[in-house]
Amino acid sequence: MTHTTGHACDTQDGNDNHGPGAAYPDFAWDDLYAGDGSDTAAPDLALLAPADGLPPGRALDLGCGAGGNALALAERGWRVTGVDLAPRAIASTRASACARGLDDRVDLAVADSAVWQPETVYGFALSSYALPPRGPARTATLATLATALAPGGILALGEWDEEACDWGKPGDLATLAELTEAFIGLGLDVVRAERQVVPRIQHPGEDHAVVVVARKPHDTLEATG
16 A cells, blocks of 8 residues: 655645554554654664765654654665654654754655555665554564665664563564564565664663664666566
């Protein structure tokens, strides 16, 4: 399923027919966000670092939240698509993009990562602590991230470490083996895969993460329509 994304200062977002929360039926993600840009946090520089050696082109932030990473990429010259299932997260991203004069570099969509489909390919794709719980929705989201990459494109994904964190329901978090095996199965080359301690100042109270950086090979055969 594809849909049209909207520029950051448009009054409407691109939407599909699946309402926010389809992959997270028991959690009201929209309640986490202010919707006015005041909650747009500093970017995660560690997750953005794999993009440093790439020429700025198109980037995807799937599960962009209030837009800290997406806007940092836009400031570096990337044309960014930001997708999140929480309308107020997208509203905050839009407000911050407009305030920083980046609205012409950011396209936004309210959509569930389990059903959203890219309309183009991206040189860099990012998922920052935004995966659905383990199951069909997570499998679909990981497949979308892999599909969205252009040949030679880089994917950076961070998620909470199921083997180290003492919170969350079974399947909410992720393991390094799970993610690396998934991306290899999707035809990507894993460049880096590691467990990290995330500074509490950045993610209060939650300090164990798994980070995977992967690349789509240049010889990957793309489907033709």
